Amino acid sequence: MTPSENVVVIGAGAFGTALAAVMALQDRLKVTLVGRNPALMSDLRDLRMHDGALPGVPLPDALEFSAEPDAISEADIVLFVMPSQAQADAARHYAPYLKHDAAVVTCAKGLERASGALLTDVLERELSGRPAAALSGPGFAADIARGLPTAMTIAARDADLAERLAQSLSTPTFRLYASADRVGVQLGGALKNVLAIACGIVEGAGLGESARAALISRGLAEMSRLVDRMGGKAETVRGLSGLGDLVLTGTSHQSRNLRYGIALGQQTHNGGSSELVEGAFAAAVAADLGRRQGVDLPITNAVADIIAEKLAIPEAVERLMTRPITTE
Numbered sequence: 234m235t236p237s238e239n240v241v242v243i244g245a246g247a248f249g250t251a252l253a254a255v256m257a258l259q260d261r262l263k264v265t266l267v268g269r270n271p272a273l274m275s276d277l278r279d280l281r282m283h284d285g286a287l288p289g290v291p292l293p294d295a296l297e298f299s300a301e302p303d304a305i306s307e308a309d310i311v312l313f314v315m316p317s318q319a320q321a322d323a324a325r326h327y328a329p330y331l332k333h334d335a336a337v338v339t340c341a342k343g344l345e346r347a348s349g350a351l352l353t354d355v356l357e358r359e360l361s362g363r364p365a366a367a368l369s370g371p372g373f374a375a376d377i378a379r380g381l382p383t384a385m386t387i388a389a390r391d392a393d394l395a396e397r398l399a400q401s402l403s404t405p406t407f408r409l410y411a412s413a414d415r416v417g418v419q420l421g422g423a424l425k426n427v428l429a430i431a432c433g434i435v436e437g438a439g440l441g442e443s444a445r446a447a448l449i450s451r452g453l454a455e456m457s458r459l460v461d462r463m464g465g466k467a468e469t470v471r472g473l474s475g476l477g478d479l480v481l482t483g484t485s486h487q488s489r490n491l492r493y494g495i496a497l498g499q500q501t502h503n504g505g506s507s508e509l510v511e512g513a514f515a516a517a518v519a520a521d522l523g524r525r526q527g528v529d530l531p532i533t534n535a536v537a538d539i540i541a542e543k544l545a546i547p548e549a550v551e552r553l554m555t556r557p558i559t560t561e
């Protein structure tokens with residue numbers, strides 16, 4: 234079958250490689266993984282393995298690799314899969330090579346540190362207003378790349394675009410749901426990382442499983458309040474990108490955010506992790522957003538203060554537990 238759509242995934246880390254690998258198994262898609270390191274891209278092409286990002290996972294023969302920015306020039310759909318704080322730079326770098334009608338999708342989970350902006354707004358700012366979609370939800374790169382069943386959400390302001398992207402990019406093992414709530418989907422993805430750190434702190438400090446359940450539940454309430462205030466739908470946070478991803482990363486040791494929180498809770502964190510921990514950036518940004526929007530985010534604020542070493546864990550627990558009694 235001749236592929237009917239051309240997909241480029243920019244960012245050859247764990248998630249970018251996993252998305253490219255699962256999509257390249259579909260005959261209807263021509264998929265290219267674009268990275269910025271020519272030696273790595275050449276190795277991936279030759280070895281069909283990315284041991285640095287996805288050890289032991291073979292990459293499909295149909296997947297193409299490039300380190301050249303003009304590899305995106307024929308793409309119908311371009312996925313930006315680098316850390317949140319690199320999205321603006323990457324968009325600026327690749328903008329001159331984008332086809333005029335290409336759909337662009339951010340696959341990072343976070344907020345821009347300098348502005349507090351959602352990443353779809355960052356892409357639209359850097360790409361002259363071209364409409365951007367966001368992909369988020371529960372799915373570890375290793376699970377996706379191994380073909381384990383996963384479901385995520387793709388959100389665009391235009392519901393037709395979200396549905397078209399969900400149809401195009403879904404596979405028999407990687408199922409996408411369409412949403413028109415970009416705000417809810419992206420705040421869910423950014424805040425769940427902060428709450429996963431909170432769950433890790435609870436685990437690392439030995440505060441118990443009951444405390445973790447309370448955090449997940451009250452964390453979800455916090456997410457809903459911010460989403461509502463920012464113009465999204467509170468019900469979105471009960472979906473894949475809120476509750477789904479919070480349950481996954483708040484309980485699984487595969488999560489880098491959870492592991493970072495555990496190290497904080499055990500007081501073994503040495504401040505210098507080489508892993509990407511999106512929630513460590515998002516905590517302060519979300520806390521600031523909450524203050525500016527007048528939204529109460531007690532768990533997020535506590536995580537931000539613990540990371541900034543302004544608050545010790547026992548004080549954080551006392552602060553959360555002695556808040557005025559209220560209704561649920």
Ligand SMILES: NC(=O)C1=CN([C@@H]2O[C@H](COP(=O)(O)OP(=O)(O)OC[C@H]3O[C@@H](n4cnc5c(N)ncnc54)[C@H](OP(=O)(O)O)[C@@H]3O)[C@@H](O)[C@H]2O)C=CC1
Pocket residue numbers: 243244245246247248249268269270286314315316317319320322323340341342343372373374375509511
């Ligand atoms: N891993 C996972 O399971 C999931 C991750 N995500 C999200 O995906 C995003 C990326 O995470 P992940 O892939 O795990 O991270 P990794 O650390 O594995 O990879 C990040 C990749 O981004 C590349 N990169 C960094 N800056 C730029 C830039 N300016 N231009 C182009 N490429 C750049 C890096 O390239 P280089 O090596 O050259 O520095 C690297 O290949 C995060 O926001 C994360 O939350 C979402 C769902 C699942």
Ligand SMILES: O=C(CO)COP(=O)(O)O
Pocket residue numbers: 342370371372373374429478481482487488489490491509510511
């Ligand atoms: O977002 C993820 C899975 O949905 C990955 O979580 P971590 O970034 O915490 O590893």
